[in-house]
Amino acid sequence: MSSQIKLSLSLLLLLTILALALVVFMDSLVIQLAFFGALTLSLLALRGFKRWLSSHRLILPFLISLSLVYLLFGILRINTQDGNPGSIAYWLQFGLGRVLLFVNSVLAFQLFFSLISFDELLNLPLKIGLMKYVILGKILFSNAFNSFGDITFHQSLIPSQQRLKQSFPQRFKARLSAVLALLLTLSRESRVQGSQIDNRITACHRGTSVGTGQWYQNLGFIVLVTVATMIIPIPIPGGGFFNFGDVMIVFIALHAGSKAGALAGGIGSAIADLLLFPLFAPITLIVKGLEGLLCGLGHKSSGLGRFLFPLAGVALMVGGYFLGEWALPQLGKAVAIADLGVNIVQGVVGFVGGRALFEAAKYLDI
């Protein structure tokens, strides 16, 4: 089967599942259960039990806290959509439906990614101006995942890291330095590989202009945010996972400005969400894009601006997610509440970590 046909069919399948499970039959518990069964069986067949299980590890804490919030709604007899107080039974049943909806969205995307590999994109009839993003993207993602392991290895062998009893700030800084090393590596790779790609295009594809180095610098930033969001998923009580995505967004915005911050924040985070928590992806695209935009206003300003704009940016992120999740019918107020605490922690860590990286950058050539 040609790549184009395979890609089109897989995309059609995904969109159909999403339309049915997330929109048309959103409130039908029976249909959600049916989808859950079908998707689970398909994934078990395609991926095997071990991989299927590991892909659920990350969403489990979030689902647990979400269920607890619905239980709380029942205990507090929160009003339902018709305005009447809801019982525990009502909210638990409603909650189960929403939890299944969430899981089904994850499984649907996992199915899609099982059918399609990155290399299929290379077979598409894209012009070189677009294809270069696919080629460089693949190189940078693979480089990032490989490098991070080596970086943490080398840093663990720095003598100060071998002392026992390190305080939390010390351990946080150590993690941060690994992320910083990744940033350095990827910045260099995107520059070297990107300019090489531009050279090939100029020489071998006459008539295609390459523009400035902005495209590969921005792509490097996008990959950095995606990887920073995905590589350190530490599940925390309260749901979701703690990651260095916002640290990266704050840093990139301060270092390179609003456009880079918005692109890296919005697209980079949304890609990570598609791979882990797809239901959040549309909100993420907008909210984290705006976060990057706002933080980036600190790029050209003075000391106070470099403090206030990132602060405003992360505050916007927390508020944006809360409102967005509350408003989206597939998520709703339970999700908004379950996620609020996590996002506040993310925001604080992002602000502190991002600014720490920005200070450190004075000692480096990025």
Next chain:
Amino acid sequence: MLEEFILYNLDSTQRSVFIEEFASITDKTLNPKSDLDILSGGQKVLVMCLCALLSPASAIHFVNLWHSLDPTNRNLVKNLISRLGTGRQITYSEDKHDN
């Protein structure tokens, strides 16, 4: 491998020539799905040379080419360049420092 074919703008004829030439030199048959990481350093240099020589580029500049090849491969590459490099400008440069 496919990425290289795309970047160097090799059409299907040129891709076939590439695969044939590479196989005749190394006894390894590559295809578009091949992962280049399994190749040795010298073989990777060969891939780059062949791609450049078969591409539509009108000028090729090799940096540190001879430095990165052992004597056997050096002769093979010289042969390739003389056969496939006609009609375009080919230049070389080598860095002075080692490592």
Next chain:
Amino acid sequence: MIIEAGTHKIWQDFSLQVVSNLNFGEGLIHLKGPNGAGKSSFLTQILLPRLQNNPDFYSLYFEQQMQLQITAVKAYASLMKPRMRIESEADAVDYLLQDLLRVHSAEPRPSFILMDESLHAERVRDFLDKNIPNYCLVFSAHSQLFPEANAIVFKPISPSLSLVDVVTD
């Protein structure tokens, strides 16, 4: 620290057969053998795992290709106090040695320094002699860097097996 005699499986298709117990105590130990005999694998897959996360020792590791290690150290040195700018391999090596001195002064432990065909062996050895008592420097090199070192020889028997033994004078 003793590496026991016996067969140690390193990779799916490669093992090292240690003929007699290998003793890693204070002093210099030279790993000898041709390329591909398993010296690097011995360092990273047998020795280093026993030293990492071990509260009894400090360990340092230097590779020949230091690019990624330099980046890792560079990032660390720009965030941790005392902040330092790292430009070259020599800077990174110096930083690591100074850091070892810092932690050693606060809490002395025997120190293992592993060097895999590193270009900085002499510099490192000089520093250790002056500043760190009780160290074990394990290095692989093709030349006779330190004649007084004890030697361990790696001898390839087949593509999937190498013999490892102490050289007795």
